[in-house]
Amino acid sequence: MNSVSPLEPREIFQDWVTLRIKIEKWQIRDDFAFTVRVKDNNRVDYICRINGCDWRVFASRNQQSEIQLKILHERHSCIG
Numbered sequence: 001m002n003s004v005s006p007l008e009p010r011e012i013f014q015d016w017v018t019l020r021i022k023i024e025k026w027q028i029r030d031d032f033a034f035t036v037r038v039k040d041n042n043r044v045d046y047i048c049r050i051n052g053c054d055w056r057v058f059a060s061r062n063q064q065s066e067i068q069l070k071i072l073h074e075r076h077s078c079i080g
């Protein structure tokens with residue numbers, strides 16, 4: 001199983017959908033499921049569906065109002 005992230009730390013996205021599509025492709029490739037913990041106009045917080053897993057992607061608007069990746073924990077503690 002390839003665990004290399006398709007995302008770059010501090011990556012900037014044109015819109016929320018672009019980020020979500022990348023994460024959806026990632027979940028299919030690596031066979032896990034994510035859930036949305038927080039989503040509003042300024043931030044989104046994706047976590048692994050398995051309780052207690054370390055995997056997390058958090059993005060929010062920066063000072064230029066761009067959507068920017070702020071937290072990227074690409075390793076799953078749930079699947080080793």
Ligand SMILES: [Zn+2]
Nearest residue numbers: 048053076078
């Ligand atoms: Zn996980």
